[in-house]
Amino acid sequence: MEQRRRLVTAIPGPRSQELMARKKAAVAFGVGTTMPVFAAGAGGGVVVDVDGNHLIDLGSGIAVTSVGASDPRVVAAVTEQVRAFTHTCFMVTPYEGYVAVAEALNRLTPGTHDKRTALFNSGAEAVENAVKIARLATGRPAVAVFDHAYHGRTNLTMAMTAKSMPYKHGFGPFAPEVYRAPLSYPYRDGGLSGADAAARAIDQLDKQVGAANLAALVIEPIQGEGGFITPAPGFLPALAGWCREHGVVFIADEVQTGFARTGAWFASEHENVVPDLIVTAKGIAGGLPLSAVTGRAEIMDAAHTGGLGGTYGGNPLACAAALAAIETIEQDGLIARAGRIGELLTARLSALRDGDPRIGDIRGRGAMIAVELVEADSGRPDAALAKAVAAAAHRRGVIVLTCGTYGNVLRFLPPLTISDDLLHDALDVLGEALAG
Incomplete structure (x- = not known):
């Protein structure tokens, strides 16, 4: 072309x-x-x-076709897979591709701890499942998100998303127990440091929610739809440290920032932040619909058998594309x-x-x-x-x-x-x- x-x-x-x-x-x-x-x-x-x-x-289908929209490795892998079979449902008769993608994500995501992965279809679906997992693992109901956040278009993720028009307007009522904290926004924060911006957010969460009630804090390391807001240095590490101290699951929504987009496999790496759970989608599979939640084994394994899944989650064509896209990122x-x-x-x-x-x-x-x-x-x-x-x-x-x-x-x-x-x-x- x-x-x-x-x-x-x-x-x-x-x-x-x-x-x-x-x-x-x-x-x-x-x-x-x-x-x-x-x-x-x-x-x-x-x-x-x-x-x-x-x-x-200059859009890549909103950060999806990072390896290009017709990457030769992706095309070849999907062609080979479609000749073999298009679907069996992993929950019925599993297949190697799903396991191989989970192994790759466990290897590539930040941290050397023991990890597990579950595959889904879209970023919003993965965010919602990450919250499900965190709530079950902690026994707590509340979820903290941030000003300007975008997390999806399902009922729960609309509640987590900040912007009304066009994403939320007229679609409520929304899921409860979602609380919003101020983000570090260097251009409009009047010089507030990352550490001070984190202290401001933590103070609000402590007063309005209470750490003992929080299952998870969910944040985009660099906001996507919210305006590519990049928090001041120190903001993310301070939040992650507070979450560890209080048993709150720190969830990085890397749907838009993941898979080499920011000059690292994941944007969390730029400040050496190791999330408890990391949510991925968009650039994961070269244009095919796939998403994932990857995280600490003890948190991911909290869900009972049958509690996670879906008919199309980890579709074999998407898994083949993801493995090829990862190979392209690494080899090229x-x-x-x-x-x-x-x-x-x-x-x-x-x-x-x-x-x-x-x-x-x-x-x-x-x-x-x-x-x-x-x-x-x-x-x-x-x-x-x-x-x-x-x-x-x-x-x-x-x-x-x-x-x-x-x-x-x-x-x-x-x-x-x-x-x-x-x-x-x-x-x-x-x-x-x-x-x-």
Whole structure:
């Protein structure tokens, strides 16, 4: 597949417009799309639409196709597996692929302690199961989460998610015993250190919930939908230490940050944090639906036989894809590549910020970088600007996503297989879009 941006029609082209009309007639209104184009192929750092336009991919299907959307190892592994069988249900007649994925996750996730893994379908399902496990292991009901958090769209994970629109609005009532604490948000914290921000959060949890009632504290090491907020150094270790002291299960939601995305296998590693349980999905299987909960054996094994599972959890095709994706990350040096992508993105975005006070903050790690756009005179979040810049980039053939509680953050999640040339071209387009 040609690895360059090339537009042969306006965006959207006529075939995409036809398909969008069919979507409106057939698909529920609540299922939205970021771009008005329909994909026909993808690979490397490019998505090709049905009109033949080659778009630069800075989204990776929301951090899913980290190894690319058609990685040869993944394609070969899934093809071989589909010839053998597509499904038996691991809970009925198990198969080796599920066990092999569990072994790989036990090996790769932080910590040398004895671990166990259970496989599921989506990030939200895995988060919900992590909470189930923590509640059963501790005998406690309450769950602590943080401002700006996003954990999913099930009833429990909607309660855990901070942002109302579009994720929670009108869908309640939600699951009880979920409590929210303030996050470390360096750009808007007035210089508060990580340790002091952790003390603030712990004080609130102590007073409003009580550690003795908390089953788990659930946190994204770098927030995803909340705006790629990267806590100040020391925040995560302090929380993890408090959890250990009080018997609270520390759960790292690494759905978006996992599998080399941040320049380490898992973002927790950047501060040497070892979670009790770690939740993974998105980049785990090269585009196939798979998620996992991995953690300390004594916690994971608290659930009774039959208490964990699901018809499709650990589907054999997804397991084959996951093993191939992990091999690609290891063999092709994609952890180091994520670091290089982060350096390039940060350097180019910093150059843009030098001449544009509307770029308030640049943050993230590795190939998970964001810019927070603000009003130049007041520093207030500027969602309209973020929306306009994203739309202008889309028209020019660059897929870029927005996020953040205030809708004013542009996030960059390119495949780790993208070329430097494509990144530079995409950032040139971003500069043009900012210039109006």
